[in-house]
Amino acid sequence: MSENKIRNEIHVFINGAEHRISGEKAFLPLAQYLRYHSSLPGTKVVCAEGDCGACTVLSAKLENNTWSEFQAINSCIAPMYLFDMGSLVTVEGLSEQENLSEVQNKMREFHGGQCGYCTPGMVCSLSSLAEKSACSGKAITEKKARNFLTGNLCRCTGYEPILAAATNLDLSKWKSLSDKYLTDSQKNQFRPLASDSLMIEAGAKKFTAPANFQVATEQKSKSPQTRLVAGATDLGVLHNKGKAFMDDVMSLHKITDTNEIKMTADGVWVGARVTLTALENFLEDKLPELSRLLRIFASPQIKNQATLVGNVMNGSPIGDSIPALLALDAEVHLQSTKGLRKVALPKFYKAYKVFDVTADEIATGILIPVPGPEWKSKFFKVSLRKDLDISAVTFAALLKVDGNTISDARIAMGGVGPTVVRLSEIESAMKGQAFSEDTFARMGEKVRTLIKPISDLRATDEYRLKVAENLFKKCHIELQQEMTACP
Ligand SMILES: Cc1cc2nc3c(=O)[nH]c(=O)nc-3n(C[C@H](O)[C@H](O)[C@H](O)COP(=O)(O)OP(=O)(O)OC[C@H]3O[C@@H](n4cnc5c(N)ncnc54)[C@H](O)[C@@H]3O)c2cc1C
Ligand code: FES
Ligand code: FES
Structure with missing residues (x-):
């Protein structure tokens, strides 16, 4: 079995705009790419360890020609290269021009933010809840809101106003993020890239994502020091703390069987x-x-x-x-x-x-x-x-x-x-x-x-x-x- 095509850049939509990312930028944590290379500083970084949720954004992936639903993730520990053929929404992508989204409006109305540092992350987590609930037609209970906010810390509000905002959401006013950002035209744009493998190099750094197991095992046999990376929730933290480096890594995410x-x-x-x-x-x-x-x-x-x-x-x-x-x-x-x-x-x-x-x-x-x-x-x-x-x-x-x-x-x-x-x-x-x-x-x-x-x-x-x-x-x-x- 041979590789189809090897790409040296990732393709990803961020708030609906296509980004092609190669070289050093592909190795950055997603939050850094957003803040320093995309003019999207709404996403905050506090702990850089996946613990506080300030960096929460929404992520969907195209797998087997189907968009997954948007899910909340921590952008501080996830390297950019994992998001090939994905669609990301940051806090900046939630409003429509000057009009805040239903989640943002309710957070404002119920005083869900004080210093405001946790607020973009809170809003993104609550948006994933609103998206899911609007789709399933299920009401948002306080228990559900608490579960969705487990990964978001707030040092100012005591959480009560945030929970009030969540349980008072009017889902009939929620504008589906999937309808807005996961379109057929984006799918068509990605379709020719589906069977590509990835190899991105920047100085001593190397990232590969083979398209099948045969190539993956051949590469691993030739370079046994290459580290496998999956979700990077362990490796990303170690990397940010300077305890393990993700300079020579391989991901299996282009091999469809692995999902x-x-x-x-x-x-x-x-x-x-x-x-x-x-x-x-x-x-x-x-x-x-x-x-x-x-x-x-x-x-x-x-x-x-x-x-x-x-x-x-x-x-x-x-x-x-x-x-x-x-x-x-x-x-x-x-x-x-x-x-x-x-x-x-x-x-x-x-x-x-x-x-x-x-x-x-x-x-x-x-x-x-x-x-x-x-x-x-x-x-x-x-x-x-x-x-x-x-x-x-x-x-x-x-x-x-x-x-x-x-x-x-x-x-x-x-x-x-x-x-x-x-x-x-x-x-x-x-x-x-x-x-x-x-x-x-x-x-x-x-x-x-x-x-x-x-x-x-x-x-x-x-x-x-x-x-x-x-x-x-x-x-x-x-x-x-x-x-x-x-x-
Ligand atoms: C805020 C926070 C909270 C956490 N809470 C918990 C918790 O409650 N309980 C808990 O157990 N853990 C917890 N963890 C740790 C972590 O989330 C888990 O261990 C998680 O399952 C790691 O999965 P991953 O896909 O992110 O692995 P990665 O970070 O991608 O990789 C982890 C290790 O597995 C290796 N690896 C990955 N894929 C392969 C493969 N296909 N073949 C060979 N090796 C491979 C990597 O090389 C690395 O050594 C937490 C982490 C954070 C940051
Ligand atoms: S900055 Fe704290 S979870 Fe990412
Ligand atoms: S409003 Fe200050 S941390 Fe939440």
């Missing part, structure tokens, strides 16, 4: 570019406990960019998806010129940030087996605050309960050592035991002897030991309630 999420005979297949938002939605009825866990993962802006593969390959001991994936016996698929290797996740993590992957391998996706109805599952994340926080301890349990006896168990925990761990000693000890408060209390005591958490900024070792112990009790209480609840 695929589907149910197969062996479980849910999650391609390397599938975002956590897409996964959360897809799993709602297939693996509801995992979907529920993803609700408290990061913020909408992060989940709209971040991938499951990125979380797995970043391999943090407090990566939120990893304990659940270990307990579910998920496997990562690794492709190189030598072929495909499938590695069960419980065997993938060897030591702190040491994985069973070779320098020439690319992760193509994750396969998550779906347990039968006889398995009960509980996945927990414990952090200092519920939303947009890094975990102190994570917990995943899959239990098969026959009558009142635990006939099989799979338990994994994160934040309790240098890697996420499967607790095989607990699993063996649980098998054959009664499904009772006493069994879970004993397992909680036992786990304290098996894990060696550290003290850090987020928690002391003793706190983590206590939480680990208590999570067994919580698991019992919640499962007991579910098992005795009326259908």
Whole structure:
């Protein structure tokens, strides 16, 4: 298989105007490109780490000749080169000449801004909510508004006026951004570029986006130091902090298969570019406990960019998806010129940030087996605050309960050592035991002897030991309630 055409510039619409971006500018964080090279300074940068939402803009992509919906993303950490064949809307693109949009009007009317620094980001997040709600015809509740604003910090207003603005939106006055910015003529303009691959160079910097896996693996084999980038929500932060540089990177976003999420005979297949938002939605009825866990993962802006593969390959001991994936016996698929290797996740993590992957391998996706109805599952994340926080301890349990006896168990925990761990000693000890408060209390005591958490900024070792112990009790209480609840 050979490459069709290699392009050295990205094509993207920003507020409806086409931009062709090459060289050094293609490597800038999107926010910097907007502010310093597009005369669009409405987008603000405060933390430059994806944490505050001041830099929120709206992003849609053309995939398989279909526009995705507009979603809020953090522009401070996302490199420009990821937006080829995309359409972006900034706060400047929301109003019509002198007329503010319905969201902007309500923010003004309800005094939703004071110093105003967070306001463009708030307005963009609320615009994604208005766009979605107007399309689905569903009213905006306060709960929904809070969920959409999880990734936006305001230091002045106390949030009440912003929530009032959100819940008082008159959706009949909302002018669809998709109608305005995702047009057939733009689609037609992009169509001839769809099968192109990308190679952009600027001095020592190099970005490639091959159009198929064969070329991707050949390139990775020739230059194993090339780093894969997915949503850049880990890499972009490290880059901004000067801890890791994204100077020689490859993205799989031009390979259409990588966006695929589907149910197969062996479980849910999650391609390397599938975002956590897409996964959360897809799993709602297939693996509801995992979907529920993803609700408290990061913020909408992060989940709209971040991938499951990125979380797995970043391999943090407090990566939120990893304990659940270990307990579910998920496997990562690794492709190189030598072929495909499938590695069960419980065997993938060897030591702190040491994985069973070779320098020439690319992760193509994750396969998550779906347990039968006889398995009960509980996945927990414990952090200092519920939303947009890094975990102190994570917990995943899959239990098969026959009558009142635990006939099989799979338990994994994160934040309790240098890697996420499967607790095989607990699993063996649980098998054959009664499904009772006493069994879970004993397992909680036992786990304290098996894990060696550290003290850090987020928690002391003793706190983590206590939480680990208590999570067994919580698991019992919640499962007991579910098992005795009326259908
Ligand atoms: C504000 C904020 C909040 C966050 N909250 C959470 C949270 O609640 N829970 C949590 O677990 N994480 C959180 N994260 C971390 C991050 O969002 C996740 O780890 C995310 O899943 C990373 O996905 P990504 O696609 O952005 O990965 P990237 O940053 O693109 O890549 C991450 C790693 O994976 C590698 N990689 C990517 N694709 C491939 C591939 N195909 N083959 C081989 N290697 C590959 C990259 O080289 C890199 O080492 C947060 C980050 C931020 C900035
Ligand atoms: S500037 Fe804070 S999230 Fe981007
Ligand atoms: S209005 Fe000042 S930070 Fe929100």
